[in-house]
Amino acid sequence: MSGPDERIVAVRALIAEQDPAGAPAGVAGWLRRLCTAAARAVPASGVGVSVMSEEGMRGVAAVSDPASETLEELQFSLGEGPCIDAFASRRAVLEPDLGNGASARWLAYAPAARAQGVGAVFAFPLQVGAARLGVMDIYRHTPGPLSHESLAQALTFAEVAVETLLDAQSHAVLGQAAEGLDDALESQYVIYQAQGMTMVDLRVPLADALARLRAHAYAQDRPLQEIARDIVAGRLRLTPDPS
Numbered sequence: 001m002s003g004p005d006e007r008i009v010a011v012r013a014l015i016a017e018q019d020p021a022g023a024p025a026g027v028a029g030w031l032r033r034l035c036t037a038a039a040r041a042v043p044a045s046g047v048g049v050s051v052m053s054e055e056g057m058r059g060v061a062a063v064s065d066p067a068s069e070t071l072e073e074l075q076f077s078l079g080e081g082p083c084i085d086a087f088a089s090r091r092a093v094l095e096p097d098l099g100n101g102a103s104a105r106w107l108a109y110a111p112a113a114r115a116q117g118v119g120a121v122f123a124f125p126l127q128v129g130a131a132r133l134g135v136m137d138i139y140r141h142t143p144g145p146l147s148h149e150s151l152a153q154a155l156t157f158a159e160v161a162v163e164t165l166l167d168a169q170s171h172a173v174l175g176q177a178a179e180g181l182d183d184a185l186e187s188q189y190v191i192y193q194a195q196g197m198t199m200v201d202l203r204v205p206l207a208d209a210l211a212r213l214r215a216h217a218y219a220q221d222r223p224l225q226e227i228a229r230d231i232v233a234g235r236l237r238l239t240p241d242p243s
Contacts, residue, residue, distance in 0.1 A: 007156045014041055015160070020064075027168035031062035031161065038138065038157040039064040042150045045118075045141045048072040049126070049161055051134040052087050061134065067116065070223075071139060074112055077217050077224035079210075081109040083135045086123035090132065093123040097143040108218065119143035124158040126165060133165045194228035202240050212238055 018033035035047040046068035052058040058076055063069040075081030082093040095102055098118060102110040113121065120140040126133040136158045138146075146154065191213070199209035213231075216238060217224040230236035 007152070008160060011037070011041070011153075011156045011160050027164060028062060030164055032064075034157060034161055034164065035062050035064035035068070038136075038154070041153050041157070042138060042146070044138045046071065046139040047157075048137045048139075049134060050076075050083060050137070051165065052132065054132060058134075068137075068139060071113060071116060071118065071121075072137060073223050073225065074116075075109060077214060078106075078108045078112065079214055080106050081113075082106075082121050082123035083137050086125045086135045087132060090125055090127060092125065094146065095122070096120045096145040099143065117141055120145075122146060122154060124154060126158060126162045128162055128166065133162060136161050190225060190232055191228040194231040197231055198238055201237060 014037040015030065015033045018036045020032055020036045031049050035049060038044065038047040044064075046063065046065050048063040048068040048071065049061045050058060050072050051061045060069055060072045060076075063072060072083065075083045082095055086093040095105075097120060098110050098114050118139050119142050122138040122140075124136045124138075126136060136154075138154055191210075194213060195206060195209045198204075198212060199206050202209060202212065204212070213227055214224060217227045220227065227236065231238070
């Protein structure tokens with residue numbers, strides 16, 4: 001079996017070989033290639049990388065396919081899921097069967113993910129020391145655990161993702177997101193704006209305002225960021241609960 005350094009070299013080579021259609025330049029493009037390579041190597045139906053911070057910032061940085069982007073955003077809209085748990089606990093969350101008791105853990109996320117055709121999901125925190133950067137999620141249509149080899153591959157891809165994010169941030173302007181990750185965090189700024197506006201309109205605490213936004217997004221079956229954009233643009237205004 002190859003050692004850690006050999007695995008990293010092999011994974012970087014796999015990433016460099018990828019040329020997904022429409023991949024952007026810079027760190028976002030490399031992460032897109034990483035997701036595509038990971039989906040093929042593990043193998044998986046989809047892979048996503050989301051950047052997150054302890055201050056609450058979160059956004060989808062790259063995905064292997066559109067379905068994975070929907071699944072990544074689903075967790076942020078609902079405020080629960082393996083990605084959220086992996087980041088908070090600093091430990092991998094491995095759920096081999098979303099239909100076997102997972103609904104008790106994620107009341108909204110598990111059935112919603114199953115409805116999207118997901119049978120298993122595996123979330124790996126992207127961190128080094130005390131620094132937490134985000135999470136890499138691996139989705140599979142068919143329930144079942146990762147093999148030892150697939151788990152090793154996933155961990156190696158996560159390690160390379162950490163190196164990629166750290167390198168990008170080292171070249172960024174102090175206090176700003178790394179170039180290429182701005183779009184990933186833009187939606188979070190909009191959500192914060194909408195949260196504040198809803199707090200004022202409904203005269204509720206900030207946390208309750210976010211809960212109302214999530215509930216509206218869930219009821220309308222729309223991404224949270226779309227609801228937030230409508231509120232900020234003045235196209236939507238939530239009204240107080242009659243009760």
